[in-house]
Amino acid sequence: ACTGKDEKDGAGEKDTSKDPGKDTEQTEDGEDAEEVEEDPNAGLDFPLTVTNTGDPIEGGELNFGLVSDTPFEGTLSPVFYSGAPDADVMSFFNESLFAYDGDYLITNDGAATYEVSDDNKSITIKIGDNVNWHDGEPVKASDLLYSYQLLGHPDYTGTRYTFMISNVEGMPAYHNGETTEISGIEVSEDDKTITITYTEATPSLLSGIWANATPRHHVGDVMTGEVTMEELAASEKIRTSPIGFGPFKVAKIVPGESVLYERNDDYWRGKPQLDSIVLKVVSSASVLEALKKGDIDLSSVPVDQYLNAKEIDNIELLAKVDLAYTYIGFKLGKWDAEKKENITDPNARLADKRVRQAMWYAMDNETIGKELYHGLRFPGTTLIVPVFASFHDASIETPTYDPEKAKALLDEAGFVDVDGDGFREDADGNELVLNFASMSGGETAEPIAQFYMQNWADVGIKVQLLDGRLHEFNSFYDQVEADDPKIDIYQGAWGVGSDPDPSGLYGRTAAFNYTRYTSEKNDELLAAISGEQSLDTDFRAGKFKEWQELMVDEVPVAPTVFRYALTAANKRLTNYSIEPGTDLRLWQWGVTE
Amino acid sequence: MLKFILRRTLLMIPQLILLSLIIFMLAKAMPGDAVTGAFMGNPDATPEQIEKIREKFGLNDPWYQQYGRWIGKAVKGDFGQSYTHQQPVTTLIAGRVENTVLLSLFTAIMIYLMAIPLGIIAGRWTDTWADKMIVTYNYFAFATPLFVFALLMLFLFSFVLGWFPIGGTVDIRIETGTWDYVVSRAKHLFLPVMSAALIGTYATIQYLRNDIIDQKIKDYVKTARAKGVPEGKVYTRHILRNSLLPIAAFLGYEITGLIGGSIFIESIFSYQGLGQLFLQSINLRDFTVVTALVMIFGTATIVGTLLSDIILSIVDPRIRIE
Amino acid sequence: MKNPVLDEKQLIAQEKLNNPSFMRTIWREIKHDKMALGSLILLIIILSTAYLSPLFIDNAALTRVNFLNTWKPPSATNWLGTDDGGRDVFGQLMLGARNSFTIGIAVTVLAGLIGLTYGLISGFYGGAIDNVMMRILEFLMVLPTLMFIIVFVTIVPNYNVFTFILIMSAFYWFGKARLIRSRALQERELDYINASKTLGTPSWKIMFFEMFPNLSSLVIVNMTLSLAGNIGIETGLTFLGFGLPAGTPSLGTLISFARNPDIVQNKWWVWLPAALLILVMMLCINYVGQAVKRASDARQRLA
Amino acid sequence: MSLLTVNDLKVHYPIRGGFFRKVVDHVRAVDGISFELQPGETYGLVGESGCGKTTSGRALIGLNKATSGEMLFEGKDLAKMGKAERRGYTKDIQMIFQDPYSSLNGRKNVLSIIAEPLRNFERLSPKEELLRVQELVARVGLNPESIYKYPHQFSGGQRQRIGIARALALNPKLIIADEPVSALDVSVQAQVLNFMQEIQKEFDLTYLFISHDLGIIQHMCDRIGIMYRGRFVEEGTASEIYNNPQHVYTKRLIAAIPEMNPEKRFEKMHLRQSINEEYQTEYNNYFDKDGRMFDLKKISDSHSVAMQ
Amino acid sequence: MKKPVLDIKDLRTSFRIKGDYYAAVDGVTLTVHENEVVAIVGESGCGKSALALSIMGLHDHKNTKLEGQVNFGDENLLSLSRSRLNKVRGKDIGMIFQDPMTALNPLATIGRQIEEPMDYHMKLSASDKKKRTMELLRRVGIKNEQRVYEQYPHELSGGMRQRVVIAIALACDPVLLLADEPTTALDVTIQAQIMDLMKELQNQMKTGIILITHDLGVVAEMADRVVVMYAGEVVEIADVKELFENPLHPYTRSLLNSIPSNLEAKEKLHVIDGIVPSIQNLDREGCRFAPRIEWIPEEDHEKNPEMHEATPNHFVRCSCYKTFYFPEDRVGEREYVATNS
Ligand SMILES: Nc1ncnc2c1ncn2[C@@H]1O[C@H](COP(=O)(O)OP(=O)(O)OP(=O)(O)O)[C@@H](O)[C@H]1O
Ligand SMILES: Nc1ncnc2c1ncn2[C@@H]1O[C@H](COP(=O)(O)OP(=O)(O)OP(=O)(O)O)[C@@H](O)[C@H]1O
Ligand SMILES: [Mg+2]
Numbered sequence A: 001a002c003t004g005k006d007e008k009d010g011a012g013e014k015d016t017s018k019d020p021g022k023d024t025e026q027t028e029d030g031e032d033a034e035e036v037e038e039d040p041n042a043g044l045d046f047p048l049t050v051t052n053t054g055d056p057i058e059g060g061e062l063n064f065g066l067v068s069d070t071p072f073e074g075t076l077s078p079v080f081y082s083g084a085p086d087a088d089v090m091s092f093f094n095e096s097l098f099a100y101d102g103d104y105l106i107t108n109d110g111a112a113t114y115e116v117s118d119d120n121k122s123i124t125i126k127i128g129d130n131v132n133w134h135d136g137e138p139v140k141a142s143d144l145l146y147s148y149q150l151l152g153h154p155d156y157t158g159t160r161y162t163f164m165i166s167n168v169e170g171m172p173a174y175h176n177g178e179t180t181e182i183s184g185i186e187v188s189e190d191d192k193t194i195t196i197t198y199t200e201a202t203p204s205l206l207s208g209i210w211a212n213a214t215p216r217h218h219v220g221d222v223m224t225g226e227v228t229m230e231e232l233a234a235s236e237k238i239r240t241s242p243i244g245f246g247p248f249k250v251a252k253i254v255p256g257e258s259v260l261y262e263r264n265d266d267y268w269r270g271k272p273q274l275d276s277i278v279l280k281v282v283s284s285a286s287v288l289e290a291l292k293k294g295d296i297d298l299s300s301v302p303v304d305q306y307l308n309a310k311e312i313d314n315i316e317l318l319a320k321v322d323l324a325y326t327y328i329g330f331k332l333g334k335w336d337a338e339k340k341e342n343i344t345d346p347n348a349r350l351a352d353k354r355v356r357q358a359m360w361y362a363m364d365n366e367t368i369g370k371e372l373y374h375g376l377r378f379p380g381t382t383l384i385v386p387v388f389a390s391f392h393d394a395s396i397e398t399p400t401y402d403p404e405k406a407k408a409l410l411d412e413a414g415f416v417d418v419d420g421d422g423f424r425e426d427a428d429g430n431e432l433v434l435n436f437a438s439m440s441g442g443e444t445a446e447p448i449a450q451f452y453m454q455n456w457a458d459v460g461i462k463v464q465l466l467d468g469r470l471h472e473f474n475s476f477y478d479q480v481e482a483d484d485p486k487i488d489i490y491q492g493a494w495g496v497g498s499d500p501d502p503s504g505l506y507g508r509t510a511a512f513n514y515t516r517y518t519s520e521k522n523d524e525l526l527a528a529i530s531g532e533q534s535l536d537t538d539f540r541a542g543k544f545k546e547w548q549e550l551m552v553d554e555v556p557v558a559p560t561v562f563r564y565a566l567t568a569a570n571k572r573l574t575n576y577s578i579e580p581g582t583d584l585r586l587w588q589w590g591v592t593e
Numbered sequence B: 001m002l003k004f005i006l007r008r009t010l011l012m013i014p015q016l017i018l019l020s021l022i023i024f025m026l027a028k029a030m031p032g033d034a035v036t037g038a039f040m041g042n043p044d045a046t047p048e049q050i051e052k053i054r055e056k057f058g059l060n061d062p063w064y065q066q067y068g069r070w071i072g073k074a075v076k077g078d079f080g081q082s083y084t085h086q087q088p089v090t091t092l093i094a095g096r097v098e099n100t101v102l103l104s105l106f107t108a109i110m111i112y113l114m115a116i117p118l119g120i121i122a123g124r125w126t127d128t129w130a131d132k133m134i135v136t137y138n139y140f141a142f143a144t145p146l147f148v149f150a151l152l153m154l155f156l157f158s159f160v161l162g163w164f165p166i167g168g169t170v171d172i173r174i175e176t177g178t179w180d181y182v183v184s185r186a187k188h189l190f191l192p193v194m195s196a197a198l199i200g201t202y203a204t205i206q207y208l209r210n211d212i213i214d215q216k217i218k219d220y221v222k223t224a225r226a227k228g229v230p231e232g233k234v235y236t237r238h239i240l241r242n243s244l245l246p247i248a249a250f251l252g253y254e255i256t257g258l259i260g261g262s263i264f265i266e267s268i269f270s271y272q273g274l275g276q277l278f279l280q281s282i283n284l285r286d287f288t289v290v291t292a293l294v295m296i297f298g299t300a301t302i303v304g305t306l307l308s309d310i311i312l313s314i315v316d317p318r319i320r321i322e
Numbered sequence C: 001m002k003n004p005v006l007d008e009k010q011l012i013a014q015e016k017l018n019n020p021s022f023m024r025t026i027w028r029e030i031k032h033d034k035m036a037l038g039s040l041i042l043l044i045i046i047l048s049t050a051y052l053s054p055l056f057i058d059n060a061a062l063t064r065v066n067f068l069n070t071w072k073p074p075s076a077t078n079w080l081g082t083d084d085g086g087r088d089v090f091g092q093l094m095l096g097a098r099n100s101f102t103i104g105i106a107v108t109v110l111a112g113l114i115g116l117t118y119g120l121i122s123g124f125y126g127g128a129i130d131n132v133m134m135r136i137l138e139f140l141m142v143l144p145t146l147m148f149i150i151v152f153v154t155i156v157p158n159y160n161v162f163t164f165i166l167i168m169s170a171f172y173w174f175g176k177a178r179l180i181r182s183r184a185l186q187e188r189e190l191d192y193i194n195a196s197k198t199l200g201t202p203s204w205k206i207m208f209f210e211m212f213p214n215l216s217s218l219v220i221v222n223m224t225l226s227l228a229g230n231i232g233i234e235t236g237l238t239f240l241g242f243g244l245p246a247g248t249p250s251l252g253t254l255i256s257f258a259r260n261p262d263i264v265q266n267k268w269w270v271w272l273p274a275a276l277l278i279l280v281m282m283l284c285i286n287y288v289g290q291a292v293k294r295a296s297d298a299r300q301r302l303a
Numbered sequence D: 001m002s003l004l005t006v007n008d009l010k011v012h013y014p015i016r017g018g019f020f021r022k023v024v025d026h027v028r029a030v031d032g033i034s035f036e037l038q039p040g041e042t043y044g045l046v047g048e049s050g051c052g053k054t055t056s057g058r059a060l061i062g063l064n065k066a067t068s069g070e071m072l073f074e075g076k077d078l079a080k081m082g083k084a085e086r087r088g089y090t091k092d093i094q095m096i097f098q099d100p101y102s103s104l105n106g107r108k109n110v111l112s113i114i115a116e117p118l119r120n121f122e123r124l125s126p127k128e129e130l131l132r133v134q135e136l137v138a139r140v141g142l143n144p145e146s147i148y149k150y151p152h153q154f155s156g157g158q159r160q161r162i163g164i165a166r167a168l169a170l171n172p173k174l175i176i177a178d179e180p181v182s183a184l185d186v187s188v189q190a191q192v193l194n195f196m197q198e199i200q201k202e203f204d205l206t207y208l209f210i211s212h213d214l215g216i217i218q219h220m221c222d223r224i225g226i227m228y229r230g231r232f233v234e235e236g237t238a239s240e241i242y243n244n245p246q247h248v249y250t251k252r253l254i255a256a257i258p259e260m261n262p263e264k265r266f267e268k269m270h271l272r273q274s275i276n277e278e279y280q281t282e283y284n285n286y287f288d289k290d291g292r293m294f295d296l297k298k299i300s301d302s303h304s305v306a307m308q
Numbered sequence E: 001m002k003k004p005v006l007d008i009k010d011l012r013t014s015f016r017i018k019g020d021y022y023a024a025v026d027g028v029t030l031t032v033h034e035n036e037v038v039a040i041v042g043e044s045g046c047g048k049s050a051l052a053l054s055i056m057g058l059h060d061h062k063n064t065k066l067e068g069q070v071n072f073g074d075e076n077l078l079s080l081s082r083s084r085l086n087k088v089r090g091k092d093i094g095m096i097f098q099d100p101m102t103a104l105n106p107l108a109t110i111g112r113q114i115e116e117p118m119d120y121h122m123k124l125s126a127s128d129k130k131k132r133t134m135e136l137l138r139r140v141g142i143k144n145e146q147r148v149y150e151q152y153p154h155e156l157s158g159g160m161r162q163r164v165v166i167a168i169a170l171a172c173d174p175v176l177l178l179a180d181e182p183t184t185a186l187d188v189t190i191q192a193q194i195m196d197l198m199k200e201l202q203n204q205m206k207t208g209i210i211l212i213t214h215d216l217g218v219v220a221e222m223a224d225r226v227v228v229m230y231a232g233e234v235v236e237i238a239d240v241k242e243l244f245e246n247p248l249h250p251y252t253r254s255l256l257n258s259i260p261s262n263l264e265a266k267e268k269l270h271v272i273d274g275i276v277p278s279i280q281n282l283d284r285e286g287c288r289f290a291p292r293i294e295w296i297p298e299e300d301h302e303k304n305p306e307m308h309e310a311t312p313n314h315f316v317r318c319s320c321y322k323t324f325y326f327p328e329d330r331v332g333e334r335e336y337v338a339t340n341s
């Protein structure tokens, strides 16, 4: 299964998620055009590719704006980095060994090719001959092995020791320090081929396999004791002089502020078009000014600035639906650290699913999407984002804004306003006051929280902000994660990575299952989704449908909105596309006069 | 005199110890410790495992032992590991300290460059139009919150006029060490420095003006006039020396002010310095960094006041004899 | 000799006429300074509008989010337009001014009380007590105050307006204590204090009933001027996100919109009135404060 | 029996210095003085600035702690008393201060100023208090209406009277007057001095009169102690001191009084010069090798000198 | 007759208080000759210092109005430009201030402060300056002049500082010395020393001295001629002997009678009722001392009183002196009831 990512919902997009799961390179690829048409807001027709088809000039320079209100941290290694801004910085010089198609599945167009064994349990990867690190050393199979050795290392403190790593044969033994060999990984004689064998066959293989190599010769070898894990994580080789085999190489870094990339003439696909790329951190507040002035050519655009972005003449807006959804979570239990599983409390305040359904019905997400985001967000439906066309079930009827329905449900559940203060009491006549935790950040966070509380108040549910304030991203998740008893409901967001498997977010043993919702049925469906049988896509789709239905009925979380991600590109940019699986890759990007 | 300096320097030691104790307590009060850092977002960690690591880090020892270890390391420049940045706090800070030092230094210089002449003019020619203008400016400097002023400066000069870059400390394309590099740094520094300085002159001007007015009527000034000292010299030789003296004593407290200011300035101008780092770390609850920064800034002010006292003891003969 | 017992009330009235109290001196001074008088009037107008606004502005409606009404420019219904949540900016401005001012006052008074007590005790007793208390104060004064406040704000478990005031007050009394102490030290050398001692008056009485009244003008001057400073700090902290809790509008909240150049330029009504209001308020307080200061110093008086 | 007997009173102030601000030495502000006050007399303490006059007075009233020595007031040692016991004697010993401007709290009206000791020691109803204060005010020659006025509305001499009224409120036996007129103009000085003499008779007061002005001391005092560097150099009746000074320091002091007769000014100048010479040449007769005065030696019943 | 060095004619110094000018020195006419000590006496607030500061042009220009003439040599000091005045101050006229504690710049060495007037008025090399300074220090009775030269004011005692102040005043051999209460802040013994020193210096240097004091003892010891001032006016001028032997003006007589040392012990001192009026509420028409001698009938005073030459070179203002008497001489004891409350 794949872990989801916490994502900060809000226009600021201060994305400092703890576990982005996948490379940005992958998430940058999107869904097909047809899927966009499925959306209720299909009227917002954004191009995925820039219209400028002019010939790129020689020696062009691109200014990339990294929109973040916090600077990038500069841990430029796929193994060790933690923040999304670092992923953005890495994307220019570091690439995955594989290319991905529009369904986020690996293809053979990348630096390496692969072959899956018949029993689906092992994969053989062959690295192309002309793939060289920036320092000229060839990329070796043992470099990929090194990544696995680091990720599974007993001293590894990062967060990427996930299912797809531990599922490698022999990995648990290695991880526990019982052996220094990973039995499931075999490197060929010529160091160009590597075979990875898994304990369990899983449908996630083609989307979830780790395929980032680590230049062992450059950063130093932990296995031989050349460096320690701690030294490695703090090493200059990762922080200020990292290398990869991508189309550009890092020429200079002003920590936290900007990066200068130069063309990698030795790039395996050929000579990149651009001469250099300058990456600059720009705050969400000033990104539009920077775009307008031409200080930056390319950047994401915070949704709340969409209307202003539209007015800027020298840029073009591209957009696609994001691999993410925002939701309201209902706290239903606790995480049992001993057993390492979620325990649902049948006496939780929101144990009655009718109340949860009512709260979903009460939320006017349509207005938020239309008025606040001008259509760039639209009401969420099921927990599988529409991007995954084969698994998302658009036919399920999900609650939409209907206060009357909500009131009816609440009445039915026995919550009525007995003392006439406009708010409902529970069956025993106790006042029902729910504590709502929500994140700060972005200009819209506060009004949205207020808006939902009003929505709920309209149907008679008294909701107040936890501690009377919005909580900062980290402390918010700390509290949610710790099952702070003060929290009844919370607003969160998940970035779902490229593998739609929801086990990591909703399974009985998933720590990220913050609502602590569990049920037999859920266990059964999730097991089926990630089980061997699911190698059959139709079977898997069926189970996905069942699961989505279950979730809509049980409402451990109520999805609020799906979203578009906006990208602004200067009109001089050519050969640029945000289309998933596009043929226009970074090395081909160019600028015209 | 040397003895005074030595004594004053030694006096700094208990101050530093007290500071570190307070900060240590604060750090203890902050949620999270070294272990939380290591296990952030790793839901697989079992309580036993965490307990084992706590033991290993000595987090179960009595507080004074922990404090001893912490301070022992801090003295050597080891403030532990930042868990959002996954690197030693010292490295993290080292990368930015230059920026903040530059910013504060130039701000202080600008403040004195502007405030001293203005204060002198206003104090010497009281109630003239020049004085009235200076006083009015000063009232505005007092009344305008730094952040409002900085925002407006940024908007006007960077966004509208485009004279200065929107943020950052240097243009990355320029070769380090060249003249252009210096120019680029200066260009990036100019707005933050000017914003802080134009507002920061308040205390100095106000003080200087009042003090000159006070000194003007002192007997020793009458003595000087009675000696036939020309008016200009009365100021340069007598009044100003006496009035400017305490400005040296302000230096230490000025540093406290500049640190406060740098938090606003760096945040508004996206200037990569310690102030911004502090805000970010607080926001990310990266308390090892926060602790280290508070310690560093506290030490800076303590050293600043030490400097003031020493400067004062050198220039003021009344203190010199001790 | 005449009958010594005269009508007491008549005497008091007569006495009030020829002994102008400090308050009267202040008032005379303010009347004499057009800027100060104008400032005082303006301040009174602003504050009474702000404090009386709940009478004609519905508070609940003010905080109600309405996405159909966001970013509306000033109009007859919304005098200063609306913000990102479609809420009336004018109402928020009034509420913010009220909150900011109330906090400013609360912090000033609280910090003033702490500083006063500390300074009085230190200065009155002098000697070893003073020495110890001053070493402590010296140390406190070099703490990076703003950082400490921010740290405290983030780690206090139950954060609300009240804790915020406490935190700010805890860090803004040092200067006052030092000022009071240095004056108390001078004052204690004066013979009226010695006289009280020789007359058998207990120390605490001397401190608070003999010495304090003589420092009151100093305290008033200092408080007036630090009021402006405290309002500035509150709005600044709120601007950074460490001030008033969300949902409690402050002028800082409105000004923080100005981080976005688009809002600066195209939605000026959200932040500009707040920025101007704070500027005007601080200027007014300063002008009044300077007049109060002059009133306390006979040499500088204009009137 | 004498009202007050002072025996070998010492008041030392520590001097701190060195690295750790340790007490390295002491200022021997008062370094062993002894004298007696008889009821009803005025005893003058005179000497140059810094010789310890004020310190002695303050030690007697309890504003300074005596380092050692006895201060027997009606036979009881004030120095050994606890705070509470000492408070009982507050009524009996009062003080008139030098500066009539700073010795009255400007924030209080005359009524509360004069009533302060009454409030501390006597439980009076407001009415009684008012009457007592008015009585006192009338006694010191001020208009009874003035009790609601504030100090700044009075002239220096009047203020000094208010201070005296306050000191009189508790019917003290001994009044310590530390330079009660030196802050006043000549004309006003006379007013206060005359008045002090008057009330002395009326209230049967004993004065310890501290001053550096030999003219005033001569005018006011029955007996005089000359202080120098914390010690007595000479003690005697006024006429003994003025007409027959024995100690060279006393001579010097008396010679320093400006000559009011312009004709004799050169004489005076020469007198001063010759005393100065005497001071130089006969130094060893008056001071021991450490520069300290010798102990007082009686040369007559009432006259003693610090000589070898 | 000796040569006059300073000739003050009808000097009027007015201060601006709340917009209006009030004269603190009100029509003073006075001549100081070479080698003559003229003492100015009077209670506090009589305008003594105001007069001295007017001569030196040391008043705050914005709030002070100076009228009349202060002729020094052939120049009227009041009409000199600042720079011309600076040529005179410190060179031809030296001034000694009352409080030696505040009259010296705390941040400059004694040497520098004494040399400073030489910088502006004498062309001397650094070593000459130093030599002269040492000489001056010795002359004012400072024995360890080498050490004092390097010291700062706070390191010296009050008497020493006053000597330094005198040295500064004498630095450029002035023709006229203005001493505003030079001994008031000092101890009796030191006062005597300073008086002796000044007499000595005056004998040597033959300068004219204006000595301002309120201490009649000092006057008796130092002065050749005495000017008694009251409420901004000169009320009596006489040679010192004449004045002490035959004081005329009621004010002078009252002053002399209120000094304790002049009387037998324990006798009542004379008390002058009331206080010196402030310059704002001063009746400038009649005899200014009249309110303080109420028992003298109004008709005994002059209107706009003039100076009379009662005996040769003994001038007195207002005719009330003729009928003045002390009430206690006639009526026994007086009740002490304050009159101005
Ligand atoms: N609080 C103190 N600490 C240290 N030394 C002191 C203190 N008070 C007085 N002294 C010193 O004690 C000595 C005696 O002082 P005191 O005030 O008694 O003298 P005085 O005779 O009253 O002088 P004056 O005529 O100036 O009032 C002086 O040398 C003075 O410097
Ligand atoms: N700068 C000034 N502005 C207004 N009034 C002044 C000023 N200087 C002096 N006076 C007033 O002028 C009068 C004379 O003052 P002056 O200082 O000359 O008196 P004095 O005789 O020197 O008294 P003292 O003996 O106290 O020095 C006083 O009433 C004083 O209040
Ligand atoms: Mg004394």
Ligand SMILES: [Mg+2]
Pocket (backbone or CB within 6 Å): E048, E049, E050, E180
């Ligand atoms: Mg004077």
